[in-house]
Amino acid sequence: MREKVALLGSSGIVSQRFQQRLANHPWFELSAVFGTKENAGKSLDELTWKLPESRPELSNLAVISCPASDLNFELEKLNIQLVFSALPSAEAEEIEPILRQGGKHVFSNSAAHRMDIDVPLVIPEINPDHLALLGGQKSTNHGGSITCSTNCTVMPIAIPLKPIAKQFGIKSLEVQSEQSLSGGGWQMMASAKKTGEVSPEILGEDAKIAEEVLLLLGEFNGNDVTLAKFSTDISCRRVMRNFGHLVKVKVELSKTTTEEEIFTLLNNFTSIPQQLALPSAPSQPIIVINSTIQPSIHQWAGAESITNPDPAFDLRSGMAVVVSDLQVTDNHLSFNAFSENTIRGAAGGCLLLAELAFKQGLLI
Helix, strand or coil: CCEEEEEECCCCHHHHHHHHHHCCCCCEEEEEEECCHHHCCCEHHHCCCCCCCCCCCCCCCECECCCHHHHHHHHHHCCCCEEEECCCHHHHHHHHHHHHHCCCEEEECCCCCCCCCCCCECCCCCCHHHHHHHHHHHHHCCCCEEEECCCCCCHHHHHHHHHHHHHHCEEEEEEEEEECHHHHCHHHHHHHHHHCCCCCCCCCHHHHHHHHHHHHCCEECCCCEECCCCEEEEEEEECCCCCCEEEEEEEEECCCCCHHHHHHHHHCCCCHHHHCCCCCCCCCCEEECCCCCCHHHHCCCCCCCCCCCCCCCCCCCCCCEEEEEEEEECCEEEEEEEECCCHHHHHHHHHHHHHHHHHCCCCC
């Protein structure tokens, strides 16, 4: 029997990615969707589908809208303990702690609580030990918890950096991002399509990426996380591409290395999600290529079938990071990396995180 889960958010790009990936999930059954008053009572198939892939077959659920204070009551009626959040930050700031206090386990794609000292911010392949922070939360919140996935642009940065940092150490990090329209939401995509242009500025994004990378690559010391100690220089811009974030990374290492060593290290990297064969875990989380990154192709990296990378059936589709243009000179490394921001960087990464916690028995 599958675990019943709820989704906060009904019609946004990320919430529909969650719907897509839960449609055929082997462990989790989407049993309730909460949304705005405007969507209340509408079945999911009545809402405008905003993803380029066809709408998957979903249970005939009607969107529930209720005051935040009634959420726990509605979830208790449905016997649901596990909740995925695709809420905007302002709503998540209020609602997620209410659910936690009600004993629910919230897996959030929102930025609202990512930097809270007692909330684990986790990419399953690189810092699964940070999930130990859940113990403190559960002891003071009637067994409930909040666990956060990362900023979408952090994925193609932090995942390749993890094995590099462990093997060679990092002195400094420089990143330039080229972020897709979907990272700004459906309205940005629609506006850009209409006008043919978009502002390149992404306010505050550089600081968010820097603090999250240092936290993710930090060490859990038994009570909290000691941040990684290297300097960062991050710059971000929006580009006219619908899906997928590209980052250009330069790293000063503590030790010298070669391109061959880095290529082998990244291409052979696996971690706990692969060992546990989690449903959303790509067999190869980092794919190093010797050609130019092609977003329309590489957005499905990790798929079991290249000819049919349907993310509604293949949960590994879009879950790998693609690395190209490796260059090494002594202790200076540069590379480009790409990942699908609404899958690995949002709904897919959050779902994989829940799979890991569920498999490890942390949601009891």
